Amino acid sequence: xxRSAITLAGCALLALLSAGVTADSALDPMAxxxxxxxxxxxxxxxxxxxxxxxxxxxxxxxxxELGVAWTYELKTGRGVETTPLIHKGVMYATSAWSVxxxxxxxxxxxxxxxDPGVDRAVGAKACCDVVNxxxxxxxxxxxxxxxxxxxxxxxxxxxKRRWSVVTVDQSKPYTITGAPRVVKDMVLIxxxxxxxxxxxxxxxxxTRTGRLRWRFxxxxxxxxxxxxxxxxxxxxxxxxxxxxxxxxxxxxGGGGTVWDSIVYDAVNDQVIxxxxxxxxxxxxxxxxxxxxxxxxxxSIVALxxxxxxxxxxxQTTPRDNWDFTATQTIILAALPLGEGGALRRVVLQAPxxxxxxxxxxxxxxxxxxxxxxxxxxxxxxxxxxxxxxxxEARYRETATVVLPGPLGAHNWHPMAFSPETGLAYxxxxxxxxxxxxxxxxxxxxxAWNTGVDFASGLAVEMPAAAMxxxxxxxxxxxxxxxxxxxxPRWTVEHEGPWNGGVLSTAGGLVFQGKLNGxxxxxxxxxxxxxxxxxxxxGIAAPPVTYELDGEQxxxxxxxxxTAFALAAGFWFDGSVPPALGRVVTFxxxxxxxxxxxxxxxxxxxxxxxxxxxxxxxxxxxxxxxxNCAVCHGPVAISSGVLPDLRWxxxxxxxxLWADVVLKGMLASxxxxxxxxxxxxxxxxxxxxxxxxxxxxxxx
Ligand code: CA
Numbered sequence: 001x002x003r004s005a006i007t008l009a010g011c012a013l014l015a016l017l018s019a020g021v022t023a024d025s026a027l028d029p030m031a032x033x034x035x036x037x038x039x040x041x042x043x044x045x046x047x048x049x050x051x052x053x054x055x056x057x058x059x060x061x062x063x064x065e066l067g068v069a070w071t072y073e074l075k076t077g078r079g080v081e082t083t084p085l086i087h088k089g090v091m092y093a094t095s096a097w098s099v100x101x102x103x104x105x106x107x108x109x110x111x112x113x114x115d116p117g118v119d120r121a122v123g124a125k126a127c128c129d130v131v132n133x134x135x136x137x138x139x140x141x142x143x144x145x146x147x148x149x150x151x152x153x154x155x156x157x158x159x160k161r162r163w164s165v166v167t168v169d170q171s172k173p174y175t176i177t178g179a180p181r182v183v184k185d186m187v188l189i190x191x192x193x194x195x196x197x198x199x200x201x202x203x204x205x206x207t208r209t210g211r212l213r214w215r216f217x218x219x220x221x222x223x224x225x226x227x228x229x230x231x232x233x234x235x236x237x238x239x240x241x242x243x244x245x246x247x248x249x250x251x252x253g254g255g256g257t258v259w260d261s262i263v264y265d266a267v268n269d270q271v272i273x274x275x276x277x278x279x280x281x282x283x284x285x286x287x288x289x290x291x292x293x294x295x296x297x298x299s300i301v302a303l304x305x306x307x308x309x310x311x312x313x314x315q316t317t318p319r320d321n322w323d324f325t326a327t328q329t330i331i332l333a334a335l336p337l338g339e340g341g342a343l344r345r346v347v348l349q350a351p352x353x354x355x356x357x358x359x360x361x362x363x364x365x366x367x368x369x370x371x372x373x374x375x376x377x378x379x380x381x382x383x384x385x386x387x388x389x390x391x392e393a394r395y396r397e398t399a400t401v402v403l404p405g406p407l408g409a410h411n412w413h414p415m416a417f418s419p420e421t422g423l424a425y426x427x428x429x430x431x432x433x434x435x436x437x438x439x440x441x442x443x444x445x446x447a448w449n450t451g452v453d454f455a456s457g458l459a460v461e462m463p464a465a466a467m468x469x470x471x472x473x474x475x476x477x478x479x480x481x482x483x484x485x486x487x488p489r490w491t492v493e494h495e496g497p498w499n500g501g502v503l504s505t506a507g508g509l510v511f512q513g514k515l516n517g518x519x520x521x522x523x524x525x526x527x528x529x530x531x532x533x534x535x536x537x538g539i540a541a542p543p544v545t546y547e548l549d550g551e552q553x554x555x556x557x558x559x560x561x562t563a564f565a566l567a568a569g570f571w572f573d574g575s576v577p578p579a580l581g582r583v584v585t586f587x588x589x590x591x592x593x594x595x596x597x598x599x600x601x602x603x604x605x606x607x608x609x610x611x612x613x614x615x616x617x618x619x620x621x622x623x624x625x626x627n628c629a630v631c632h633g634p635v636a637i638s639s640g641v642l643p644d645l646r647w648x649x650x651x652x653x654x655x656l657w658a659d660v661v662l663k664g665m666l667a668s669x670x671x672x673x674x675x676x677x678x679x680x681x682x683x684x685x686x687x688x689x690x691x692x693x694x695x696x697x698x699x
Pocket of ligand 1: 194195276277323325
């Protein structure tokens with residue numbers, strides 16, 4: 001009796017939603033329909049996460065009249081990846097260190113700021129900057145994932161904390177950067193950390209109390225026992241046998257972190273998650289005795305929404321070896337792929353590995369996989385969607401250039417899909433990387449635990465021509481991908497990689513920000529640029545749009561930081577506008593101005609005389625590449641998000657250098673000590689190398 005009443009209520013809700021009525025927030029805070037309306041209520045706009053807006057007041061014919069309505073300072077120079085939510089006239093935007101800002105969406109006035117007070121030493125666990133991608137919303141509560149592994153409920157009106165739970169083992173290098181998602185009366189959150197060594201999972205908590213409702217681990221328990229979790233059955237039946245008995249996965253957790261995409265498929269009442277890379281990356285070190293696929297790393301997995309029980313999975317990169325996460329934007333859409341062109345509900349994803357996937361949403365059946373970006377690691381897929389690998393891509397002792405590289409053909413920058421054009425808009429890039437086995441992996445611990453040699457392809461002397469060639473190899477583009485024709489409709493080539501996430505609108509427009517600070521509106525059908533405005537700071541985050549009092553607004557956060565900025569400082573090196581955290585909002589006819597950024601000046605001169613034997617410099621390069629480069633930039637060139645060590649006065653004082661590098665004197669700034677990884681001689685070799693680089697590149 002009770003059961004049928006629930007079913008009836010469910011049917012009524014579905015009928016309401018399919019009739020196109022915006023659901024009342026008391027009933028359901030996020031319209032299940034594909035497109036977003038006047039408010040932006042969840043990370044991807046709606047449950048289907050298409051990042052497509054129904055709003056049309058800003059359109060092809062008037063987009064050139066957009067002007068600055070207001071700006072808001074996020075007061076950070078670290079990475080900003082936020083998708084702001086807009087509800088009842090208030091914008092909720094997150095910033096670096098998981099700080100949450102409530103802003104009047106009409107005026108840009110600050111309403112309140114919630115700072116979870118993260119210990120800055122946690123920054124050393126963050127592979128890809130201390131970023132945050134956004135919050136979730138239900139019944140007057142905002143849900144915030146905190147970089148140190150907390151999940152918190154914040155009162156949307158007052159900014160006061162209502163509950164807080166720790167979702168990870170904080171003794172391990174877990175982080176949270178992703179946006180939680182609300183599913184019914186639960187809030188779902190995953191985590192990151194597979195570069196350093198963790199075991200991935202997704203958890204569902206009660207929205208009112210913070211009590212754990214279910215958890216699904218994506219890889220087997222390293223101790224070989226059940227967890228008493230929702231994943232036990234699927235791991236025992238499908239995953240455990242795909243991992244060998246020994247290897248680094250048992251120490252490092254195996255990876256498979258769910259750090260971004262968690263999508264509620266309301267039609268099939270299931271949650272679809274994107275699962276990350278293996279830990280360590282190098283499959284021969286991770287699982288030397290096995291030949292299995294290492295389920296469920298690099299997979300798309302569907303779970304029952306109420307229980308977290310396994311429904312289906314599709315692995316994009318079996319036995320991943322390259323950091324090819326399948327965590328990228330998951331979009332649910334209806335495409336004419338059924339019998340006689342009937343609409344079929346599908347899952348769309350363009351993960352790091354460079355193939356664009358179309359799967360049946362209900363069953364996970366493989367429909368197609370087509371390269372959307374140049375690749376060397378595979379030549380195609382077989383009839384079941386399994387990649388046909390280039391054997392050389394499974395790198396060993398000698399370096400192999402792999403494309404896409406570990407930063408992927410598409411990373412976290414959200415993709416959009418327009419049901420009107422039928423196109424997916426992919427913020428794609430081309431970032432090849434030489435990869436070979438890290439010979440020191442077994443004998444010497446590193447904070448980053450990939451089993452890949454990060455000095456690969458680098459030398460102590462990097463002539464200007466070599467740097468120029470490295471820079472030229474990195475490309476970026478916006479691709480309008482037709483998932484039915486399995487080909488691009490149009491492509492816009494950018495000046496470089498790592499440009500912002502995408503918004504599509506029923507006004508026939510596609511918006512994307514770029515690292516050079518340009519926010520651009522493209523014609524959704526042709527890719528023709530129709531409007532550009534430079535925001536005086538680089539953009540990585542995706543734009544959103546909303547409507548208040550009959551006016552449509554367009555909003556985006558600036559501040560590029562993030563993985564590529566830390567990992568490829570040489571690409572920046574003063575050539576792009578600053579990483580300045582700010583929300584900039586536009587509307588038609590507005591005439592506001594963006595304030596001039598105030599920048600600290602860095603004196604680009606060596607602070608110590610050059611020293612060191614060739615052997616010491618070579619050792620310095622290797623230790624620097626293994627331990628320092630992922631934050632301070634390869635070949636000792638920083639993008640400026642974190643200090644450029646070449647110009648640091650600490651290099652002039654060997655004692656102070658050792659205190660910082662080994663003893664962690666600046667741990668409260670995020671620079672933890674490396675005494676476990678480095679000897680005093682190693683630390684001094686790094687100083688010699690950094691000072692050498694300063695003399696070679698000054699002026
Ligand atoms: Ca990764």
